[in-house]
Amino acid sequence: MPPPRTRGTALRQRLAELRGPGTPAKALDARALAALAANPGCERRAILDGAGVDKATLADALGSPSAFGQSQFALTRGNAFEAKVKKDGGAELLRLVHERLDPGAAPPAAAAVPDLSAIGPEGRTARTALALREATAAAGTWTLLDHPMIALEVAGSPAFLEPDAVVVHPDGSWTVVEIKSFPMLDGAADPAKVGAAARQSAVYVLALEEIAARLDPAPRVHHRVLLVCPKDFSNLPTASAVDVRKQRAVTRRQLARLTRVQDIADALPEGVCFSPELPAEQLTAAVEAVPAVYAPECLAACELAFHCRARARTAGAVTSLGRSVRADLGGLTTVEDVLAAARGESGDPRDPAVAALRRAAELRAEALGTMCR
Template structure:
């Protein structure tokens, strides 16, 4: 059996071959990792993200360009707001952390802001771990601006960069997430807050891995600081988010991911995802990776349009949503569902089949279709059979 270092080197070389010669890797950020954890059965995304493949460029090369992503205006606005929050050594940010997370502690009059510069992500992660250890031992407030954290994902390290981490005077650590969407009268868009909570939960997990290597183990707080513009101004305000639920879900889903080397070993030797390859060859390589498409992917994955087209072509019920897929049990295609509903296939004792047949009977009664005709005619959902009364 090869040594872990040799195995890791071989895996990195294999992933570089899958990306393509001279194609730089795309870093896996917490937003993508949270989306991956929400769909652990998608081996396609797991390998492409683990290999650092730019899925937006890949989608363009496949002929299914994606509209997923942040606009340049929103990106610039977010950077400007973050710079304002962290101005003057993070005085405003630390004040908000004191007010929302730790009001019983001494005010952050003099806080340390360690330098986290280092070469490469591995070097920055090591420097971050050292700075966290030093700040915890020193006591007092400390602010780590854009630290680098490493998190094991399907057997491969993912390097994550939260907006900030605060070290409290009692030695506990808190994640800070800065967003440019507004808080109106103390509340914000629930969907955006939920996405921020899932992203922060990823950072909490990565921070816990750092804490586990320190003796005694520091506590990583499960209440994170969400900083947003106040009302219609550019003034920062903040709220504390409890991410214990999101952390537990993300940790469980990440544990379910198939290890990246296992997925890579199942691919053909000549598989490659370099965008410069011919479209037919690229499509063949992508289709060799099992995907688990659901409508939720449209808001979280650059390859969603490509996977949706394939899912519809194959008649997969997952294109109707995960909830529908879960209700249908072993029926995996639309043809299987229709056949079961009209009595041409399926076990009558199967609860899903029985429910489908009962639904088909009720629909037939509502449309005035005879039972005999219903058994010989496949009626697609939403269609009106010939001779049925118009309503």
């Protein structure tokens, strides 16, 4: 068996080949990682994200452009709000952390804001780890880490993540801060958006826990993160503590289920490449060489969703109807199989799904017969 360093180098070379010559890798952020964890059975997304393929560009080349992502206006507004929250050395942000999460600690009259600049993601990750270690050792002071870089191993490949901020409390514990531009109206925000932010923050908590585990003694990583948003219809920041223990547990379990990127890459035919410069037919064949698990939820989380939905509908896959429907149908994987079972043309009548379909078909026929009389 080759040594780990050799295996790692070989995998990086293989992933570079999958991206295409001269194509830089796209970083896997926490939002994408949370979406990947929500659909761990999709090998297509796992290998594309693991290889750093730009899925939006790939979708355009496949003829199924994606509408996924934030508008430029939303990005500009979000950046402006984040700058407002962090101005003056993060005084307002630290005030919110103290008020909502740690009111018993000394007020953050002055806080350290270490320089986290370094060359490359590996250098920034190492610099962040050092800053966390130093801040934890400096008991009795507040420290704000602005856009730190932390790493989390995903399917055998490192993902470099960049939280909006991490705060080290005077007792040495750590808190993730997530800054969003959607409003909190009367102290509450859109539950769907809060849920997405919680899943994203849970990824950061997992990565910080891995860093903390390497320190002695290991500092505590808070499972309540601070979500900072504009108050009502103003641009004034307000905040809410969000407990992400459930999202953390689910994300950790789902990430553990992911097939290793190395295993997926080894199973691909020789010469497969996802470069958008390739002819459409060749590129389509390369994408189809990797199994996908499509569900309607992918439309809000994956740039390739339109392409995969079209393929799922063409194949008559019941996954296009939703995960709950797919779970209820058991071994019936296509719409054709479902209809045949409902008509009594196939399927084991002892199968609960088949029995339910036939009973539903009988009730439908009876109802239609009654309406026609």
